[in-house]
Amino acid sequence: MNNRNDHKANLLLVDDEDGFRTTIAKRLGKRGFVPMQAVSGESCLDVMARNPVDVVVLDVKMPGMSGMDTLKAIKQSYQKVQVILLTGNVAVSDGIQGIKFGAFDYLTKPVEIDHLVNKINQAFEMTRLEEEKQKELVYRARLEKKMVDTERLVSLGTLSTGIAHEINNPLAIINESAGFMQQVINSPEMSGFAQKEALLMGIGKIEKSVKRARRITHQLLGHVKKQDTQFSEVHLAALLSETLGLLKKELEDKQITIDWKIDKAKNKLWSDPYQIRQVLMNLLNNAVHAVKKNGAITLTTCETDDAVTLEIKDNGIGIAKENLGRIFDPFFTTKTFDEGTGLGLFVVHKILSGLNGQIKVESTLGEGSAFMIKLPKNGR
Amino acid sequence: MMIKIPAKVLIVDDEKDFVEMFSLRLEKQGEKVSTAHSGREALEVLEHEPIDVVILDIRMPGMDGIDTLRQIKKRYPIVEVILLTGHGSTETAVEGMKLGAFDYLMKPADFEEIKIKLENARKRKDEQEERIRQAEVRLLIRRSGDI
Ligand SMILES: Nc1ncnc2c1ncn2[C@@H]1O[C@H](COP(=O)(O)OP(=O)(O)O)[C@@H](O)[C@H]1O
Numbered sequence: 393m394n395n396r397n398d399h400k401a402n403l404l405l406v407d408d409e410d411g412f413r414t415t416i417a418k419r420l421g422k423r424g425f426v427p428m429q430a431v432s433g434e435s436c437l438d439v440m441a442r443n444p445v446d447v448v449v450l451d452v453k454m455p456g457m458s459g460m461d462t463l464k465a466i467k468q469s470y471q472k473v474q475v476i477l478l479t480g481n482v483a484v485s486d487g488i489q490g491i492k493f494g495a496f497d498y499l500t501k502p503v504e505i506d507h508l509v510n511k512i513n514q515a516f517e518m519t520r521l522e523e524e525k526q527k528e529l530v531y532r533a534r535l536e537k538k539m540v541d542t543e544r545l546v547s548l549g550t551l552s553t554g555i556a557h558e559i560n561n562p563l564a565i566i567n568e569s570a571g572f573m574q575q576v577i578n579s580p581e582m583s584g585f586a587q588k589e590a591l592l593m594g595i596g597k598i599e600k601s602v603k604r605a606r607r608i609t610h611q612l613l614g615h616v617k618k619q620d621t622q623f624s625e626v627h628l629a630a631l632l633s634e635t636l637g638l639l640k641k642e643l644e645d646k647q648i649t650i651d652w653k654i655d656k657a658k659n660k661l662w663s664d665p666y667q668i669r670q671v672l673m674n675l676l677n678n679a680v681h682a683v684k685k686n687g688a689i690t691l692t693t694c695e696t697d698d699a700v701t702l703e704i705k706d707n708g709i710g711i712a713k714e715n716l717g718r719i720f721d722p723f724f725t726t727k728t729f730d731e732g733t734g735l736g737l738f739v740v741h742k743i744l745s746g747l748n749g750q751i752k753v754e755s756t757l758g759e760g761s762a763f764m765i766k767l768p769k770n771g772r
Numbered sequence: 773m774m775i776k777i778p779a780k781v782l783i784v785d786d787e788k789d790f791v792e793m794f795s796l797r798l799e800k801q802g803e804k805v806s807t808a809h810s811g812r813e814a815l816e817v818l819e820h821e822p823i824d825v826v827i828l829d830i831r832m833p834g835m836d837g838i839d840t841l842r843q844i845k846k847r848y849p850i851v852e853v854i855l856l857t858g859h860g861s862t863e864t865a866v867e868g869m870k871l872g873a874f875d876y877l878m879k880p881a882d883f884e885e886i887k888i889k890l891e892n893a894r895k896r897k898d899e900q901e902e903r904i905r906q907a908e909v910r911l912l913i914r915r916s917g918d919i
Contacts, residue, residue: 560858561787564880568793571883575800606880613878 402444403427403512406436406462407451407478416449419505425512433457437465440473447496447515448475449508452486460490467494472522474515478503552722556609563602563609570598604729611735612722623771626668628659628700632691635672642680651690659693659700661769667743668767674736675704675763681731682708682761698769705762711755719753740765747771778804779894780822784814784840785829785856794827797883803890811835815843818851825874825893826853827886830864838868845872850900852893856881 405420405427407413417427428443430436434457436448448466452459463475477490477498487498496515499508574595577588636643636650643650679689683706690705711719718724720741725734744751748768755761781803785791788809795805806821808814812835814826826844830837841853855868855876865876874893877886 557858560879561790564858565787565789565793567880567883568790568797572793572797572800575797579800602880610878 402446404430404436404439404443404445404448406430406433406448406454406459408432408454409451416503416505416508420509420512423505423509425509433459433462433465436462437469440466440470445470445473446519447512448473449478449512450475450495451478452483452490452498453480460486460493463490463493463495472519472526474518476508476511476515552612556612559605560609560613563605566598567602570595570602574599608733608735611733611739622666623662623664626661626663626665628661628668628693628702629654629656631665631669632672632702635669635676638673639676639680646680646683646685646687648680648683648686649688651688653690653692655693658695659702661700661767662771663747663767664771667747671740671743671765672704674740675765678736679704679706679708679761679763681727682706682710684708699766700769701764701766703762703764705760707760710757710759711753711761712757716753716755776802778802779890780804780806780824781890782806782808782814782817782821782823782826784808784811784826784832784837786810786832787829798890801887811837811840811843814840815847818844818848823848823851824897825890826851827890828853828855828873830855830857830868830876838864838871841868841871841873850897850904852897854889854893 403420403425405413405417406429407416408431410431413429413431417429420427427449428439428445430439432454436450439445440448450459450462450466454462457465459477463477466473466475474496475490475494477487477495479486479490479498479500484498484500487495487500490498496518497511499511574592576582577585577591577595582588632654642648676689683689688707690703692703692705694701694703715724715726720737721734722738723734724738725732727734741751743749744765744767748771750766752764752766753761754764781798783791783795783798783805784807785794786809791807791809795807798805806817806823808817810832814828817823818826828837828840828844832840835843837855841855844851844853849872852874853868853872855865855873856879857865857876858879865873865878868876874896875889877889
């Protein structure tokens with residue numbers, strides 16, 4: 393009788409007087425309720441620990457654990473459960489006290505059955521409303537978080553591209569200076585110089601570090617939006633082939649299978665091919681990096697009237713749950729500095745929001761990841 | 773060993789330190805280098821010195837790289853221009869190539885890459901000059917034939 397949909401199953405009747413309790417239960421039964429029953433506060437909590445309960449009809453005056461204490465215990469452990477108190481005729485103050493402790497309402501004994509049924513229905517309605525409210529709250533919180541994330545990422549994007557650009561000029565000066573020194577040291581006049589190797593080593597390290605910094609700035613800037621984004625017809629399958637072509641060496645090295653589940657004649661959209669290629673490049677690059685030798689990457693599309701969804705799925709290392717919320721952050725990476733910059737997905741996210749697209753990710757550690765991108769067909 | 777014929781290179785960038793180090797490096801490499809720190813200065817240099825290849829920063833205060841490129845291509849169509857960009861405006865670079873630039877490089881650039889592009893730009897200019905010379909020769913022959 394644990395059917396969640398049949399709310400009438402989740403009613404619990406608590407009273408120590410067997411006669412009263414069974415009579416009420418029988419009458420409720422005639423009206424379509426089949427309540428569970430408990431003879432004391434303790435057994436009430438016991439039943440609740442083992443069964444889903446939405447509404448409790450609770451006698452206040454019971455030996456052992458009192459009704460009021462039972463109410464408190466229920467409200468502490470099961471906030472969503474509604475409790476209707478049954479009080480003695482002379483103890484109306486108990487009912488009021490109960491409402492203060494979170495009871496839904498109270499009825500005085502002797503109980504009018506229609507009255508009770510009414511109250512129970514109201515209480516059920518209340519649990520339903522509460523549940524909906526809860527769902528909406530969760531949904532709204534999630535939406536807000538997503539919006540905050542997006543906003544944060546966008547402003548971070550503007551800032552970081554600005555900085556990257558300012559850094560490239562001094563980097564170029566360092567680069568040319570080191571390169572020039574290297575030329576001088578390597579010239580014939582310096583051939584007798586004792587510390588030559590040491591100097592060259594130092595310069596080599598400068599150049600290596602410049603390259604490392606450059607990888608970061610160039611990747612950050614690689615996606616900067618054109619002033620006038622060039623929209624044209626984009627053939628998703630063709631772009632995918634092209635991008636895979638650029639990754640040919642990596643694919644061959646790891647002997648990766650590409651599983652095409654795409655109708656190559658379809659999936660055309662009106663968008664910016666330059667930026668979409670960048671998105672595909674970054675996602676495929678990650679997938680290639682994630683899989684082991686002989687791994688597989690599956691490409692699937694799904695087309696509706698106004699959008700195309702592409703899924704890039706790999707059977708690689710997967711992403712740890714605690715990292716899922718951070719992979720789109722700039723500089724978040726689990727790779728070493730010569731393998732990754734942590735900017736790939738950040739850039740992907742930035743491009744997609746600019747193109748009115750969306751991205752979703754599903755991943756299980758050790759099994760693989762799937763990135764789904766959705767793009768509007770007409771560019772908006 | 774082949775004797776290297778120096779390319780006559782003009783570096784244009786408002787970053788003085790960059791111009792200084794980059795020209796030292798190219799000179800050491802055997803090129804003949806002139807420098808300018810603005811578009812206007814660049815046009816002045818071009819007026820007085822024979823130049824094969826201009827290496828031009830896209831972003832400069834005043835007359836920017838793209839304007840300078842337009843002027844250069846208008847006045848000296850045969851001079852090759854390689855664009856340098858310090859920021860992500862590869863689109864601007866592409867626009868520049870449509871205006872006749874030979875190629876572009878992103879700062880900080882790999883010296884090997886610079887060398888190759890410089891070499892190719894110079895080659896293209898030489899070939900172009902050669903074609904013009906031959907055309908002139910043909911024209912001359914035809915004219916003398918007319919007489
Ligand atoms: N397909 C994938 N499989 C497993 N992990 C991934 C995948 N794509 C992204 N990640 C995780 O997200 C992180 C951030 O990715 P990204 O922003 O592209 O930067 P980078 O690849 O340079 O580290 C990666 O370091 C990796 O931990």
